Amino acid sequence: MTADATIGASTATPLLRVSGLVKEYSRHRGWFRPADVVRAVDDVSFDIRAGETFGLVGESGSGKTTTGRCLLRLVEPTAGAVQFKGEDVLAFSRTRMRAARREMQMVFQDPYSSLNPRMRVGTTVEEPLVIHKLGDRAARQARVAELFALVGLDPGMMRKYPHEFSGGQRQRIGIARALALHPSLIVCDEPVSALDVSVQAQVVNLLMDLQGQLSLTYLFIAHDLRLVRHVCQRVAVMYRGRIVEMGTTASVFASPRHPYTEALLSAVPTPDPSVAPARVTLDPASFDRTAPLRVVAPDHSAAI
């Protein structure tokens, strides 16, 4: 499947092209001192092909979430370009951007804090339809019921409040809301990391089923490498704001080339007690942090 995707996509234009993305935050240290500038995202470029799941992995503070938010302009990038279906998203006006978000949606990490506790879940799912003035009340209600069924929830639960649902069910509600406007790209920011393992599997399966049914493209932001290996066709590894390695998941996991990727992959505890941990520790002096990505294998590059 990975090989087909690679061959098919090399000729087509990517659904999303990110080039030279930079997000700087300034940290004010006092009235008369110059502000420090922190580069949360530092010259990040990647393509996402239509229909694939592209993984963005890294540890906390690596800039993966900020990158995801910059794509939807939930955070305004400092520099760089984001092209969605060939159009420059960063040049869009506010109104144009709002319209563009119909096609680019987000599923958030924490299903406990991302749903409005005072709003019935049906209203939460309906809200995007109201904002974008789609259909009359009856049509919207029918669409919400359809969305509930699509994500495996009983439409009879539309009138309940978030606290009446389990974590897995709440994440299904978040997914239903993201799907309301028929998006083509969904940024999934740690969609299952707040859930228990047995429930994680249910939600991951749902995301994979929906991808097939609705031809969705996912940017899958996660720190769980076992999960990323399972669901993503291609993956980019971020370290301190930069992509240090990128390629097909199979190639990156089987033969990581960047020292950080090696250290990261070796740190994941194997769920098999007969395998002794073989850890590679990261020596930050062992690589050049400013090295550009170069091709190391077909559809696999590393900043070495």
Added chain:
Amino acid sequence: MTTTFPSDTAPPQPPLLAVRGLDVAFPRGAGWLHAVRGVSFDIHRGETLGLVGESGSGKSLTAFGVIGLVPAPGRTTGGAVLLDGRDLAGLSELEWCGVRGRRIGFVFQEPMTALDPVHTVGTQIAEVLAVHGLARGREALERAIALLDDVAMPEPSLAARAYPHQLSGGMRQRAMIAIALAGDPDLLIADEPTTALDVTVQAQILDLLRLLKARRRLALLLITHDLGVVAQMADRVAVMYGGRVVETSGVRELFATPRHPYTRGLLESVPGGSAGARLVAIDGVVPALDAMPAGCAFTPRCGERLARCGDDPPPAFDVGAAHQSRCWLHDAARVDRGLRP
């Protein structure tokens, strides 16, 4: 009574900690909601027991039950906790002080909330030493620095003067472990000690726990939901579901031949098979405390349930050497074998 082969003739060492039928419950109306039901396990010196379960399985409450700190209005409603054979149930508050922190150290999941934000790390360790009468004043601070060195804290003397917010997540967890070790305990209870940490930092903390365990012959009760962590750390595993231990076994046997349907489902749901394949999910959710079936709590989600499972709680069946599973399937299997000539 001199023996040439002590290992052959000496009686088996009694466990350091023996938990017997522990029950923890919360008042609800006129009755009690049981969050931990009849939990039993042993931990020997130098051994790591992994207590595995999902949220709501009762694993953290079991740990609180062991150290007599069940959050109110909950309370321990039954069972016994024996430390070196001595029942901790009747201890006075003062006697508890000689156990908590001294015999049993505790490491919490989120070091930022467990550490005191207004005191330096060194002061917090020194306080533990002073409370237990192990050292005070200048000597206590010096021992605090030595403890920080023990937990491989970079620049221990600087770290001793730092406030928790000045440390990274991994360093905070090292500080937490240093505090837990200050009383030189025999047993360390670590409740999800690496869950809030990045995977590379997690690996460092797990290495540290492994090292400390070997160096100090510590017994470790490691509470986690991460099967990878259990596989790498534990000698024995107890799997909890719905407040009960449903399976206990040596770690290798558990991963090689899990017997309880819940354990099997849990192991299968770990991603790691072929990329893009559907994950094996356990349908449904953990039942709420007030909706627990009278029998096995896993019944509503179990693909192999029998007619009796929902009403009749299964006992722990021996399914291997030091391997027990609470499931009626094992009984059925025995009956089958017995009936066939």
